[in-house]
Amino acid sequence: MRIFQLTNKMVFPHPSLANEDGILAIGGDLSVERLLLAYANGIFPWYSKGQPILWWSPDPRFVLFLKDIKISKSMRKFLKKNLYKITFDTSFEKVIFMCANLRADNTWITPEMMESYIMLHKLGFAHSVEVWHENSLVGGLYGVSLGNCFFGESMFSTMDNASKTALIFLSEKLMEKDFLLIDCQVYSKHLESMGAVNIPRNEFLKYLEISSGKKTLIGNWNSYFS
Numbered sequence: 001m002r003i004f005q006l007t008n009k010m011v012f013p014h015p016s017l018a019n020e021d022g023i024l025a026i027g028g029d030l031s032v033e034r035l036l037l038a039y040a041n042g043i044f045p046w047y048s049k050g051q052p053i054l055w056w057s058p059d060p061r062f063v064l065f066l067k068d069i070k071i072s073k074s075m076r077k078f079l080k081k082n083l084y085k086i087t088f089d090t091s092f093e094k095v096i097f098m099c100a101n102l103r104a105d106n107t108w109i110t111p112e113m114m115e116s117y118i119m120l121h122k123l124g125f126a127h128s129v130e131v132w133h134e135n136s137l138v139g140g141l142y143g144v145s146l147g148n149c150f151f152g153e154s155m156f157s158t159m160d161n162a163s164k165t166a167l168i169f170l171s172e173k174l175m176e177k178d179f180l181l182i183d184c185q186v187y188s189k190h191l192e193s194m195g196a197v198n199i200p201r202n203e204f205l206k207y208l209e210i211s212s213g214k215k216t217l218i219g220n221w222n223s224y225f226s
Contacts, residue, residue: 002019003019003023003024003025003026004017004024004025004026005025005026005027006025006026006027006028006055007027007028010033010034010037011037012024012025012037012038012041012043012055013025015041015042015043015057015201015205016201016202018056018057018058018059021058022056022057022058022059022186023054023055023056024043024055024056024057025043025054025055026052026053026054026055027052027053028053028055029053030045030053030112030113030115030116031116032116032119032120032123032125035116035117035120035144036120036125036144036146038055039144039146039151040146040208040212041057041205041208042057042061042201042204042205042208043055043056043057044056044057044151044153044185045113046108046185047108047110048107048108048110049107049110056185057201058185058186058201059200059201059202060198060199060200060201061183061185061198061199061200061201061203061204062183062184062185062186062187062188062191062196062197062198063181063182063183063184063196063197063198063199063204063207064171064181064182064184064191064194064195064196064197065180065181065195065197066171066174066175066179066180066181066182067175068195068197069168069171069194069195070193070194070195071168071194072193075161075164075168078160078161078165079165079168083133084131084132084133084138084139084162084165085131085132085133086129086130086131086132086165086166086169087129087130087132087222088127088128088129088130088173088220088221088222088224088225089121089127089128089220089221089222090128090130090222091128091130091137091140092118092121092126092127092128092142093114093118093121094130094137095128095129095130095137095140095141095142095156096109096114096117096118096128096142096154097114098137098140098156098158099140099141099142099153099154099155099156100114100154102156102158109154117142117144117153120144121142123218124218124219124220125144125145125146125216125218126142126143126144126145127142127143127144127145127150127221128140128141128142129141129142129166129167129169129170130166131157131159131162131163131165131166133159133162138157138158138159138162139155139156139157139158139159139162139163139165139166140155140156140162140163140166141153141154141155141156141163141166141167141170142154142155143182143183145216145217146211146212146216147208147210147211147212147213147214147215147216148177148178148179148180148211148214149179149180149181149182149183149207149208149211150170150174150179150181150182150183151182151183151185152182152183152184152185155167164194167182167194168194170182173224173225176225177217177224178214180207180210180211181207182196183204184196
């Protein structure tokens with residue numbers, strides 16, 4: 001299958017037209033309107049610095065159903081120590097910077113990407129989870145929320161289990177708000193150990209269709225999860 005060239009029109013080809021690697025389209029921009037349209041249709045941007053924007057919709061899709069999250073005995077024991085403080089949306093720019101900085105030699109979080117997701121955050125669609133130890137930011141994650149799905153983008157950790165703590169805490173809070181899943185996009189052994197699984201893309205798109213009928217929690221998530 002060919003890779004589609006985007007134009008100025010706010011439209012994407014159907015995800016089923018992605019090639020075998022999961023690449024659907026090339027070009028376009030990272031405007032808020034295009035990003036929200038992409039996520040609503042199971043599409044996300046992923047490219048390296050110096051490349052044109054690439055848009056993906058892989059098959060299978062790697063997701064974490066919140067009800068199926070796995071927390072190991074050792075992790076439960078770690079969490080009981082209460083070493084970390086967890087917040088939402090207090091340091092979005094720091095979190096995305098840390099996610100990019102820790103992968104400086106191999107990051108898809110380009111300055112253009114950072115600018116666009118910071119704008120999404122200011123509009124209340126992108127969110128961060130921060131993990132603090134003695135007033136220092138030691139871990140976290142960020143992503144986009146639409147309906148009752150959270151689209152995870154990246155996470156980082158500079159202390160033991162900090163990113164795991166962020167993901168577990170986020171999952172617990174999302175379950176309280178009747179969220180269904182966290183989109184993890186592509187397979188990773190780390191997230192598989194926490195319960196994430198591959199599902200067919202067409203099944204994932206059906207979940208997104210159901211999710212589109214749910215209210216999006218727009219705004220600063222500290223107001224929802226305080």
